Amino acid sequence: MKGRAARYAAVAGAGLLVLAAPFLAPAFVTQFTFLWLMIVFALTWDLMGGQLGYNSFGNILFFGIGAYACAVFQRDSGLGYYEALAIGAALGGVLAAAAAAFLGLGILGLRGHYFAIGTLGLGIAAGEIAGGWDYVGAGSGMTVPLFPGALAARSLFFYFTLAALALATFLTLRWLYGTRFGLALNAVRDDEDKAEAMGLYTARLKTAAWSLSAFFLGISGALAGNLIGFIDPRDVAFAGATYGVWMVLMAILGGKGTLWGPVIGAAVFHITQEIFWTYLLGWQRVALGLLIVAIVVFFPQGILGTLREKFPGRFGSKAEVQ
Amino acid sequence: MSLLLDVKGVTKRFGGVVANDAVSLSVREGEIAGLIGPNGSGKTTLFSSIVGAHPIDAGAVLYEGRDISALRIAEIARRGLTRTYQQTRIYGQMPVIDNMRISAPDVKEGILPLFRRAGRASEARARDLLSFVGLYEKRDLLAGSLSFGQQKLLEFAMALMSEPKLLLLDEPTAGINPTLINGLIDRLKRANKELGVTLFVIEHNMRVIMNLADRITCLAHGQVLASGTPDEVREDPRVLDAYLGAQ
Numbered sequence: 001m002k003g004r005a006a007r008y009a010a011v012a013g014a015g016l017l018v019l020a021a022p023f024l025a026p027a028f029v030t031q032f033t034f035l036w037l038m039i040v041f042a043l044t045w046d047l048m049g050g051q052l053g054y055n056s057f058g059n060i061l062f063f064g065i066g067a068y069a070c071a072v073f074q075r076d077s078g079l080g081y082y083e084a085l086a087i088g089a090a091l092g093g094v095l096a097a098a099a100a101a102f103l104g105l106g107i108l109g110l111r112g113h114y115f116a117i118g119t120l121g122l123g124i125a126a127g128e129i130a131g132g133w134d135y136v137g138a139g140s141g142m143t144v145p146l147f148p149g150a151l152a153a154r155s156l157f158f159y160f161t162l163a164a165l166a167l168a169t170f171l172t173l174r175w176l177y178g179t180r181f182g183l184a185l186n187a188v189r190d191d192e193d194k195a196e197a198m199g200l201y202t203a204r205l206k207t208a209a210w211s212l213s214a215f216f217l218g219i220s221g222a223l224a225g226n227l228i229g230f231i232d233p234r235d236v237a238f239a240g241a242t243y244g245v246w247m248v249l250m251a252i253l254g255g256k257g258t259l260w261g262p263v264i265g266a267a268v269f270h271i272t273q274e275i276f277w278t279y280l281l282g283w284q285r286v287a288l289g290l291l292i293v294a295i296v297v298f299f300p301q302g303i304l305g306t307l308r309e310k311f312p313g314r315f316g317s318k319a320e321v322q
Numbered sequence: 323m324s325l326l327l328d329v330k331g332v333t334k335r336f337g338g339v340v341a342n343d344a345v346s347l348s349v350r351e352g353e354i355a356g357l358i359g360p361n362g363s364g365k366t367t368l369f370s371s372i373v374g375a376h377p378i379d380a381g382a383v384l385y386e387g388r389d390i391s392a393l394r395i396a397e398i399a400r401r402g403l404t405r406t407y408q409q410t411r412i413y414g415q416m417p418v419i420d421n422m423r424i425s426a427p428d429v430k431e432g433i434l435p436l437f438r439r440a441g442r443a444s445e446a447r448a449r450d451l452l453s454f455v456g457l458y459e460k461r462d463l464l465a466g467s468l469s470f471g472q473q474k475l476l477e478f479a480m481a482l483m484s485e486p487k488l489l490l491l492d493e494p495t496a497g498i499n500p501t502l503i504n505g506l507i508d509r510l511k512r513a514n515k516e517l518g519v520t521l522f523v524i525e526h527n528m529r530v531i532m533n534l535a536d537r538i539t540c541l542a543h544g545q546v547l548a549s550g551t552p553d554e555v556r557e558d559p560r561v562l563d564a565y566l567g568a569q
Contacts, residue, residue: 199400
């Protein structure tokens, strides 16, 4: 099998690149680390927005819950740095998933635009609550424990943990989309009433999907809070205007409803954004805004969606057999 | 033959409009029952009332002897009572074969079976049913790219895939190429005989329903006008008057 050998070689090559990147380009380690975070954002958003057809503008909520839950656990547990971070991150993921399951009871009953609008308030409300709650530092936010090691080691540590999280998210979703659970998500996206009339458990499906999305986002929040070092309620944890919007954009840019689309979208978006910051300082927000408009106008199907339309044969779509 | 479906005095109002007015009819196990009536006589509303798509205002729907009128559409589907739609409903952005896969009967058991691999038997059944409706060659196309008639056939195949006991078909031949209609009648009869699915069919095409059904009920203005064998209904003066047009 030549195809299979080439595939293994490509995977091995990509794996080596991921391992070697921080040593090949040490100046960019932090940028790479944020790229992994962006990939998690786009993948988890697409699970809901692309595969299930529920455009959530409130997924940032789960990121923030993860960030705060982990930071509180690290502050109060009295455990060592790594133990507290590991347990705190898991706790963040579980709490975020539980929050999604609970909120899903009410909000997932809304359809289409109503769901999108219903979720819009989530992140904003959470930011306001966290900003007024002394237990989590209120408006002055929370700091996380210092990393027990050198600065370079700290960079590498977060590079690899976030890379591992992005990989775990990707592999989980890849597996999921290969099962009939993935088909059921698409069925709800295409015609929810039909799916219900065919006896599918649509409410449980939607809740399970949102909880899974929230789980990975919660862990990413826990890690990102520690990576950034300071958790501000509105600018980091519940940063709806930045992270919250980016996760939607990256998935749409790459191609909604595909496995690789969000990954590609995250990479293109992140790199473009860094270039804007570097070369168009002062205008970077304008440039980003124009990019967003251009994406929606010229690539409504995203990069992968557009390629798939142009070259259907390369994506496994078959021409009509007569 | 025992009664599989027993509709007792079902009334459904939309505001001031009485779409179904104390409708009573029954479907026996194993038969093909027909439902005819002029446009707006409440046929599709009755289907929606039976499968639980909306709550009914009065009466009861008995399925296998149990009252299902308070159940929701998904719960009723899980008991083996499924409908198809007049305006075809399929999963347009999914390949034809995946439309079949996600209609397998075990998806009605919960979400855990969704993580099980579909067995060989299930895959073979999906392919067989696609061949049965003549769509096997189209299996890898997106369902939304099929013509209306083909989508209708796909929806029928999906319904059979889910192994219903009673299948409600809303105008199965509407939008189907006339040269394919005889083939479709044949397929409906075979589904009834070979797969053992009881059918309850809304149909406007008189030739089709007279050929197909064992018994026919005629609705007009939301009320049952007549019911009986195709010949009895065809010759009933009230039916002729209301539906076929008085001579």
